[in-house]
Amino acid sequence: MNGREVILGKVRKSLGGGHNDAARLAAIEARLARPPKGVIPERGQLDDKARRRLFIAMAEKVSASVKQVKSYDDVPKAVAEYLRSRNLPAAIRIGNDRRLVKLPWTSQRALEIKHGPSDGDDEAGVSHAFGAIAESGTLVLTSGGDNPTTINFLPEHHIVVVDAKDVAGDMESVLSRLRRKYGKGEMPRTLNFITGPSRSGDIEQKLLLGAHGPRALHVILVGG
Amino acid sequence: MQITSPRFKQNAREALADPQLQKAMGNVRGGFIDKRQAAIDALPEFDALRDNARAIKDHTLANLDLYLEAYEAKVRAAGGFVHWAETAEDARNVILDICRAAGARTVTKGKSMITEEIGLNEFFEKNGVSPVETDLGEYIIQLRGEHPSHIIAPAVHLNKEQVEEDFRRVHDHLPAARDLSEPEALLGEARRVLRAKYFDADVGITGANFLVAETGSSIIVTNEGNGDLTQILPKVHIVLASLEKIVPTLEDAAQILRVLARSATGQDMSVYTTVSTGPRRPGDPDGPEEYHVVLLDNGRSSMLGTEFQDMLRCIRCGACMNHCPVYHEIGGHAYGWVYPGPMGAVLTPALIGVDKAGHLPNASTFCGRCESVCPMRIPLPKMMRHWREREFERGLNPATARGGLKFWAFFAKRPRLYRLATSMAVPVLSLLGGRKGRFRSLPLAGGWTKYRDLPAPESRTFMQQWHGRETSKQETGGKQGAAR
Structure with a gap:
């Protein structure tokens, strides 16, 4: 007998038998088909403007920095300004996300742009978020050629562009949007919820930024 | 990893005498508790x-x-x-x-x-x-x-x-x-x-x-x-x-x-x-x-359907150990295996056996802080008590502890006799306790009094005091009863 049958057999025996219990099966299928939402904190349930304000406040609380710009065309300038303000080389790594690729990068003449996944030598990477969560100041990113996951973790500085329209109140709203995009029960290879820059408290419980992931997380909020 | 849970008592003694450990454990007592409370208040x-x-x-x-x-x-x-x-x-x-x-x-x-x-x-x-x-x-x-x-x-x-x-x-x-x-x-x-x-x-x-x-x-x-x-x-x-x-x-x-x-x-x-x-x-x-x-x-499948099933709700947040007065004093290594603190005191006997880990569920004052902070509302003290029961049923406690419990149980199961015995013993102990009201050592309880004094009982038993309270409440019209 293989491990699978042994383990499932033990679980069923402990639960008191009943594998063919149609009612149990119906109950779990119903739950998987229509996930109950549970308790949604009031905190994020706000109108558009207040929700974006909360997102900014929560992101700053976890040591991210936030820059608001009016339109996508302002993003290259905001990126260049960030790099200058941190004394970083004028170079970024981006994926193939059309919302990023088509921006007027040439307006920033000195800026070097590398495409594709990060090789670990990038000082700064730029990603486009799938969305954001106001309740906790969290960014939501999906893997793929558009925004390779390595850009979220290897560069020292991670710059994330997010459309103000995609700032949700709570995680559940983002999950509903994901289902609409990828199909029910389907997921991208990696879904990252990112709340502030990397940190560790492992030495004497003193919280320090920049453990293994980016030392700094900069959000560019477009519109709104 | 070598299991040292059976020598828990020795581990704990060494931990208490380790100045580096005691200094480091100050970081647990400070940081975690306040941060958790602030996040929850918000x-x-x-x-x-x-x-x-x-x-x-x-x-x-x-x-x-x-x-x-x-x-x-x-x-x-x-x-x-x-x-x-x-x-x-x-x-x-x-x-x-x-x-x-x-x-x-x-x-x-x-x-x-x-x-x-x-x-x-x-x-x-x-x-x-x-x-x-x-x-x-x-x-x-x-x-x-x-x-x-x-x-x-x-x-x-x-x-x-x-x-x-x-x-x-x-x-x-x-x-x-x-x-x-x-x-x-x-x-x-x-x-x-x-x-x-x-x-x-x-x-x-x-x-x-x-x-x-x-x-x-x-x-x-x-x-x-x-x-x-x-x-x-x-x-x-x-x-x-x-x-x-x-x-x-x-x-x-x-x-x-x-x-x-x-x-x-x-x-x-x-x-x-x-x-x-x-x-x-x-x-x-x-x-x-x-x-x-x-x-x-x-071993998880064997916990299902038993009094330990609730432990399988654990999400490994560590709040129970962050709030545990025993963990604060001895740190995690003294528990002798992978999982320390209150969650370890419940899980370890289930995974490696109560014969090896029996000391762990006993190393608790049942103060209840672990359960009160557990996000999954796991009744940790109750389950530690279940392990103590199992340990007793299997005859794993030392003979003196078993004898003492049997002696106590004999009286506890006979309320009249119990009251008679305690009403005679309490005044005697109270008198022997002297002006300080405590014993520095007691026969048969040397292990206990080695580290702390046993407070001597007050001059009357609980039942006697209770009767006294009830009588005086009736006299004052039972107003106290409505206070809470």
């Missing part, structure tokens, strides 16, 4: 979320077989593999086979208590595979040849001077004159050293905080980002998770996530919550080419 729905989190896990455990099957089907549909491991040995062998098939010499590891439970690092080293812990705390204790003393803060028992000493010893290719006096410098050095290892590794192993039946995903929660680098850079990603990590849907995970980080570190969300589903997709420029999940039972 979320009015916290208790409602706890109730729902408990309901989600209870529902899942009651249907665990069905959810495991649904989960497995989704993992396979996404191109991943599921391996079922009944025992620690099965899990070690499956993992080694996957590593060998990948030709792996170096394996990076995200933080995982289950890999500690199955003794994976020692097994790897015996079999020519070199494991590299990447969580900063885990890395430090790996350099020291130690094991975690806390489930989310593995190096909490150490001070920075000890870490500096280890880094100087192991990173001997770096200039000896470098300044490592501050934690920032230590973190920076570990970051640089480990960066190279992520790229060298052929296989990355992580644990899982949740497995999602709806999507076949595994979820890890970290602050450092080491778990992510561990799983996206090597060509093979192995997830090792125990059966009870299953939740039905992503929404269910979202509910529990809200109580997890707050209870653990006082954060609203940990920095990185990562949902992984299968290997890299066509067109993906990064991510692992193979995705394996090793589902470990190792």
Whole structure:
């Protein structure tokens, strides 16, 4: 007998038998088909403007920095300004996300742009978020050629562009949007919820930024 | 890992006499408790979320077989593999086979208590595979040849001077004159050293905080980002998770996530919550080419349907140990195996046997703080009491303790006799206690009075005092009774 049958057999025996219990099966299928939402904190349930304000406040609380710009065309300038303000080389790594690729990068003449996944030598990477969560100041990113996951973790500085329209109140709203995009029960290879820059408290419980992931997380909020 | 739980008493004595440990434990007593409280005060729905989190896990455990099957089907549909491991040995062998098939010499590891439970690092080293812990705390204790003393803060028992000493010893290719006096410098050095290892590794192993039946995903929660680098850079990603990590849907995970980080570190969300589903997709420029999940039972299925089932709701936040007065004094290593503190006092006897771990559920004053802070509302003191009962039933306590209990039980089961005996004994003891009202030593209770004095009883028994109170209440018209 293989491990699978042994383990499932033990679980069923402990639960008191009943594998063919149609009612149990119906109950779990119903739950998987229509996930109950549970308790949604009031905190994020706000109108558009207040929700974006909360997102900014929560992101700053976890040591991210936030820059608001009016339109996508302002993003290259905001990126260049960030790099200058941190004394970083004028170079970024981006994926193939059309919302990023088509921006007027040439307006920033000195800026070097590398495409594709990060090789670990990038000082700064730029990603486009799938969305954001106001309740906790969290960014939501999906893997793929558009925004390779390595850009979220290897560069020292991670710059994330997010459309103000995609700032949700709570995680559940983002999950509903994901289902609409990828199909029910389907997921991208990696879904990252990112709340502030990397940190560790492992030495004497003193919280320090920049453990293994980016030392700094900069959000560019477009519109709104 | 060698089990030292049977010598718990000796471990605890040594811990209490260890000045480095006592200094480091001050960081637990301070930090965790206040941060948790602040995060909870800022979320009015916290208790409602706890109730729902408990309901989600209870529902899942009651249907665990069905959810495991649904989960497995989704993992396979996404191109991943599921391996079922009944025992620690099965899990070690499956993992080694996957590593060998990948030709792996170096394996990076995200933080995982289950890999500690199955003794994976020692097994790897015996079999020519070199494991590299990447969580900063885990890395430090790996350099020291130690094991975690806390489930989310593995190096909490150490001070920075000890870490500096280890880094100087192991990173001997770096200039000896470098300044490592501050934690920032230590973190920076570990970051640089480990960066190279992520790229060298052929296989990355992580644990899982949740497995999602709806999507076949595994979820890890970290602050450092080491778990992510561990799983996206090597060509093979192995997830090792125990059966009870299953939740039905992503929404269910979202509910529990809200109580997890707050209870653990006082954060609203940990920095990185990562949902992984299968290997890299066509067109993906990064991510692992193979995705394996090793589902470990190792005794969990036998806890289902027993008085210990509630323990399977545990999400490993560490709040119980952060609030435990016993843990505060002795740290995690004294518990003698992987899981310390109150959750360890309940889980360890279930996994290695109450004959070896019987001291753990006894090392509690039943103050109840662990249960009061548990986000999953696990009745930890009640379950420790169940272990004490089992220990007694199996005759594992020392003869004096058993004799004493039997002696007491004889009277306790005969209330009239009990009252008569106590009404005679109490005034005598009260008198013997003298002006100080305490005993420095007592015959047959030397073990107890060795470390503290026994307060002498007041001059009357509880029943006598109670009768007195009832009588005086009636006389004053029972007003006190309405006060609360």
